[in-house]
Structure formats: C-alpha cells, structure tokens
Amino acid sequence: MAPFEALYGRKCRTPLCWFESGESVMLEPEIVQQTTKKIKLIQEKMRASQSRQKSYADKKRKDVEFQEGDHVFLRVTSTTGIGRALKSKKLTSTFIGPYQILKRIGKVAYRIALPPSLSNMHDVFHVSQLRKYVSDPSDVIESDDIQVKENLTVETLPL
Structure with missing residues (x-):
C-alpha cells in the first residue's frame, strides 16, 4: 500500500x-x-x-546611504545584541550613540566605531539598524558662557 x-x-x-x-x-x-x-x-x-x-x-522603501565619517545612532534590539544587556524595556531609548562610520561594506552594511563597552559585539550593521545623527547647535553649550568661580560654584541667572 x-x-x-x-x-x-x-x-x-x-x-x-x-x-x-x-x-x-x-x-x-x-x-x-x-x-x-x-x-x-x-x-x-x-x-x-x-x-x-x-x-x-x-x-x-527609501534608500539610505551614509558617508565615511558620518555619525549615526544604533538601534537597540535583541538582534543587535544590545537589547539583551539593557534591563528595562519601557524606559530604555530606541537608539544609542552617536557612533562614527568607519567604512562601507557592500551595498547596505557599514562598519562603525563602537566604544570599548560594546567591544564584544560585531561592528558591522545593516542600514536598517542605523539612523543618521543630525547635530543640533542648540544642544551645544559654549564654554565661554559658563563662568566658574574659584570656589567651584556657578551663578545661575533667572529665566
């Protein structure tokens, strides 16, 4: 049968x-x-x-390309391996960084400069795991505007 x-x-x-x-x-x-x-x-x-x-x-779909030397944020997910290291899922940020792009590998992958704390991770990421970092001049604090006294106190002006 x-x-x-x-x-x-x-x-x-x-x-x-x-x-x-x-x-x-x-x-x-x-x-x-x-x-x-x-x-x-x-x-x-x-x-x-x-x-x-x-x-x-x-x-x-949109084409995203980065140049060498650009700064990008790295997506925090379980696939990148970073998400497992962070404890709270609700309060953690979706992206970490910014990190500098060292080299383009293939059409959709980039090697980024990771800090020593993430040295155990592979340093090549797909473009879908990266987001461009746009520097905002309003976030930068000029060192000339800060006046520190000899007793290490700072004067604050009322807004």
Whole structure:
C-alpha cells in the first residue's frame, strides 16, 4: 500500500493514470505539451504578481546611504545584541550613540566605531539598524558662557 493511499484511503490520481477513471487516454507528447503550457502560464502570472508586490513595497522603501565619517545612532534590539544587556524595556531609548562610520561594506552594511563597552559585539550593521545623527547647535553649550568661580560654584541667572 502506498503512503498516499494509506493517508487518504484512495489511490493517487496522476496524469498517467487518468485513463483508469474513464477519461480519455492521452498520449505522452500531448501531456508534455499541456504541462509546459500550464507551467508557462503560471510563470507569467507569478512574474506579474511579483512585480506588483515589488511596486507596492518600493513605495514605502527609501534608500539610505551614509558617508565615511558620518555619525549615526544604533538601534537597540535583541538582534543587535544590545537589547539583551539593557534591563528595562519601557524606559530604555530606541537608539544609542552617536557612533562614527568607519567604512562601507557592500551595498547596505557599514562598519562603525563602537566604544570599548560594546567591544564584544560585531561592528558591522545593516542600514536598517542605523539612523543618521543630525547635530543640533542648540544642544551645544559654549564654554565661554559658563563662568566658574574659584570656589567651584556657578551663578545661575533667572529665566
């Protein structure tokens, strides 16, 4: 007994045994021609479907490229390995950094300069794990504006 027959309780019907169920007997060249026509039709429909799906996906996708020397944030996830080291999931930031890009590797991967605390991690990351760091001049505190007295106190002015 064949496995198909044991599982389904009937014999498996293939194109070679259709004549047993009362249908007309087909010769081998005809079966091959019909099968190749069906395969070509299926391949055409698959190509059309794939191109349609690709166009939908490309509408949401954006090309991101970085230059050597740029600074980027690194996404904190379990796939990067950083997420496992951080304890609280709710209060941790989604990105850490900024880190400098050392080299582009391939089309979508970059080697970044990691600090010594993350030296046990692989230093090459996919572009989806990186976000460009844009420096904001308002975040920088000028050293001329800070006046420290001799007793190491700072005067604060009311706002």
